[in-house]
Amino acid sequence: MGQRAASCLAVAALAMTALPACGDARAPSGRTVKSQPEASGATEGRRSAVALKRIGRFNAPVYVAGAPGFPRLLFVVEQSGKVRVLRGGRQLPRPFLDISGLVSSGGERGLLSIAFPPDYRRSRRFYVYYTDRQGDISIDEFKRRSATRAAGGSRRAVIEIPHPTNSNHNGGQLQFLGNLLYLGTGDGGSGGDPPNNAQNRNSLLGKLLRIDPRPSGGRAYSVPAGNPFVSRRGRGEIYSYGLRNPFRFSFDTVTARQPRIAIADVGQDRFEELDYTTVAAARGANFGWDAFEGFSRYRDANSGTPNPGRTVKPIFAYPHSRGGSCSIIGGYVVRDRRLRELRGRYVYTDLCEGQLRSVVPHLHRAAQDHRLGLSVSTPSSFGEDRYGRIYVTSLDGPVYRLVPRRGRPQATVG
Numbered sequence: 497m498g499q500r501a502a503s504c505l506a507v508a509a510l511a512m513t514a515l516p517a518c519g520d521a522r523a524p525s526g527r528t529v530k531s532q533p534e535a536s537g538a539t540e541g542r543r544s545a546v547a548l549k550r551i552g553r554f555n556a557p558v559y560v561a562g563a564p565g566f567p568r569l570l571f572v573v574e575q576s577g578k579v580r581v582l583r584g585g586r587q588l589p590r591p592f593l594d595i596s597g598l599v600s601s602g603g604e605r606g607l608l609s610i611a612f613p614p615d616y617r618r619s620r621r622f623y624v625y626y627t628d629r630q631g632d633i634s635i636d637e638f639k640r641r642s643a644t645r646a647a648g649g650s651r652r653a654v655i656e657i658p659h660p661t662n663s664n665h666n667g668g669q670l671q672f673l674g675n676l677l678y679l680g681t682g683d684g685g686s687g688g689d690p691p692n693n694a695q696n697r698n699s700l701l702g703k704l705l706r707i708d709p710r711p712s713g714g715r716a717y718s719v720p721a722g723n724p725f726v727s728r729r730g731r732g733e734i735y736s737y738g739l740r741n742p743f744r745f746s747f748d749t750v751t752a753r754q755p756r757i758a759i760a761d762v763g764q765d766r767f768e769e770l771d772y773t774t775v776a777a778a779r780g781a782n783f784g785w786d787a788f789e790g791f792s793r794y795r796d797a798n799s800g801t802p803n804p805g806r807t808v809k810p811i812f813a814y815p816h817s818r819g820g821s822c823s824i825i826g827g828y829v830v831r832d833r834r835l836r837e838l839r840g841r842y843v844y845t846d847l848c849e850g851q852l853r854s855v856v857p858h859l860h861r862a863a864q865d866h867r868l869g870l871s872v873s874t875p876s877s878f879g880e881d882r883y884g885r886i887y888v889t890s891l892d893g894p895v896y897r898l899v900p901r902r903g904r905p906q907a908t909v910g
Contacts, residue, residue, distance in 0.1 A: 546835055560878075560879025571592060599737055625668055654843030655716065663767070675708065678735065695785075700733060702740065737782055749829075750830070766815060766816055821849040841857075
């Protein structure tokens with residue numbers, strides 16, 4: 497994140513630990529909070545057909561996920577190091593996982609996501625992404641003891657990426673596509689990527705990585721043979737490079753037969769961007785940071801990286817002058833059939849702006865950037881369950897699900 501975005505997140509985190517949640521509507525769990533009319537600048541003559549239904553309140557939630565084979569369970573990641581579980585919509589008193597003792601938390605650090613492989617019901621294994629006590633990026637494997645509890649002592653370290661100098665730009669997303677695990681790492685922090693990690697193919701920072709996380713040949717993980725730099729100059733784990741802080745990315749399995757990837761890459765001080773291409777085209781792709789920020793050449797702090805040529809341009813970028821924005825929070829291309837107005841659209845928000853929005857993604861551009869008429873205070877992430885239902889988390893504590901709107905529009909969620 498840029499300095500402004502980092503300050504915004506740090507202030508929010510400080511407020512979470514010292515003060516009651518600011519502006520929280522405090523709707524009872526399960527109550528639907530309906531959308532407000534479109535504000536100035538939104539699509540004229542449209543009224544949002546979606547609402548936010550609060551499913552629970554947590555301690556600085558930063559991610560939501562479902563697990564294959566367990567459709568009634570929903571997992572909520574708390575930044576401080578716990579994973580909470582809801583069964584049938586009710587939060588259980590004991591956490592699914594608690595690794596608070598391993599995690600450095602605060603600002604942009606913490607336990608940042610969880611991922612379940614397709615064979616989770618049989619293999620019982622799952623993976624978490626967090627910053628450890630030294631500030632380094634750690635991906636660990638655990639196994640579940642039961643459907644709602646992880647097994648104590650099952651931790652296995654998969655990969656650790658040094659990140660000791662700065663506390664920002666940690667990335668944080670894990671996603672499975674088939675049996676392979678993708679993870680997005682930040683460029684190492686500060687501003688302008690002083691070491692030029694994002695363009696350095698010998699560094700794992702500022703990258704989209706792809707690995708098989710299962711142990712193989714005495715090693716903690718293996719590198720797929722189809723990765724672009726297996727037999728070329730660079731680290732074999734790298735799938736794409738030239739990223740600043742891909743805090744959230746997701747796979748689009750709705751738009752076309754071949755999967756696509758949407759990467760919300762947090763900008764420096766001027767622009768936030770959305771990168772979108774086929775997963776096949778992302779193989780070896782250079783998304784341009786720190787030669788470019790959005791569509792523009794980057795010329796601020798620690799600039800000067802030459803144009804590497806043949807970079808993949810974003811399909812969409814917006815300036816920080818838009819509504820006090822500072823840091824894109826990427827979501828998903830909606831596949832929930834009940835959200836007919838949103839199906840096939842990519843939902844996103846901004847940490848400082850709080851307005852939920854959507855665009856229609858195309859391979860070379862995005863179209864129809866619309867407000868949903870819904871706001872969430874200090875939004876930290878989106879999530880998706882096994883049914884394709886979309887969730888949004890707030891650092892202030894609430895987690896909401898996007899649901900079809902019923903009745904007349906009412907209020908914004910604060």
